[in-house]
Amino acid sequence: MRQRTLFTKTRKEAPSDEVAKNAKLLIRAGFVDKLQAGVYSYLPLGLRVLKKIEQIIREEMNAVCGQEILMPSLHPKENWQTTGRWDTMDDLYKVSDTSGRENALGATHEEIVVPLVKQFVSSYRDLPFSVYQFQNKFRMELRAKSGILRGREFIMKDMYSFHKDETDLKNFYDKMKKSYERVFERFGIGEKTYLTFAGGGSFSKYSHEFQTVTPAGEDTIYICDICHIAINKEIIEDQNHTCPLCGNKNLRTETAVEVGNIFELKTKYSAPFDLSYKDEEGKDQPVIMGCYGIGLGRVFGTVVEAYGDDKGLVWPREIAPFAVHLVEILSANIRVREETEKFYNELIGQGIDVLWDDRDLRAGEKFADSDLIGIPFRVVVSEKTLTEGKFEIKARATGEVSMVDRDELIKFIKSVKLKVNTDACPTL
């Protein structure tokens, strides 16, 4: 993409009322725009990141045979009354239309997915399966805060699994733990993200959260460095400050952001909607459920919090808006523009995502913008390139600079392999 065509612009200063690092940097760099507290637009650069996050999740959910669907945001009141949550969920947005009919804006989708699958599930032969979606969720947070980390409207991947018994749920649940580990690994936050034991409510001993360590976190977790897992504050007292896996008492305290969670729902939602199946003996049995969420905006903001520095954003390669930031430094020698364009077209032809800063600006401004936007590699084309035949390549994360010739550079850029999931679902 040619940067001069980008309708957004960077800013030197963040809005004075923003305190959160993710909000400051993302607004300055033109990745997002705040419409109101906790409600954000994703602009071209930000949307690219969001879509990469989404695609990684999609690949991994497909790999565990999840079937993608899209459910509505406008939910009939009756569905929420069936589970009782119309009255008990304090942060549910309720809207009524001119006919007086009441609806909920989807805060989560158990109330929709259960009646949906009920139409198709009647036999043990129909189980197990799982469905997932990427959908905006609405929750009336009394206090939206921390930039895009806690919004009133946010995008979530929510998956729901349906099983004939708890053993089958347990197997799938364990598979999802591994799936999630791969997802966070691919986001570039694997090392900072811990499987965290959390309260399970009335249906199981634990649920699990995925918590990413960053100072911006709202949660306190206790990390066992032996098992690379953590315990949430809410159950640490019950656990007597010991790791539930290995008994280690030396837990490390950190603040973290909850980027995902997995729950065994069991019959919590299948029961009120009477979602059941006939077993081998023809007897009705309740369907056993699990649910699995990842907050995309949370991941987005958490990555900014975890890696952003005083100069701007720093994107892990897997979710960067572009692979390469091509920066031309203009001089009296007009051929720089021509050379850059040729090189740009060559990279594009190789299937490489390039943002080309073709604006008529001075070098300092372009470098500052490049640091702010945070694309993993910056390649500079200047008069020097023409006279010496060398390109300068700089890694945003490390600041490491090297001078390489054209062929080396292309070879290097192409060698930066992104992780892919080769475990395709056999039935999809």
Added chain:
RNA sequence: CGGGGUGUAGUAUAUCGGUAGUACGUCUGCUUUGGGAGCAGAUAGGCCGAGUUCGAUUCUCGGCACCCCGACCA
């Protein structure tokens, strides 16, 4: 929802009960061109409503919005 704070050009800020200033941005021209450049000119502003006052952006009250702490929550 309880407590606290803040609302001035596109952005960041200053001043003031009587003509609202600066920087960046944007526009014009010239010069510059490897870390947010220089000169000259231009552009653009008091959240909303009521009250006090000869006069309110400033003081008072109400509303709204945003931010922070807490509670709640992904």
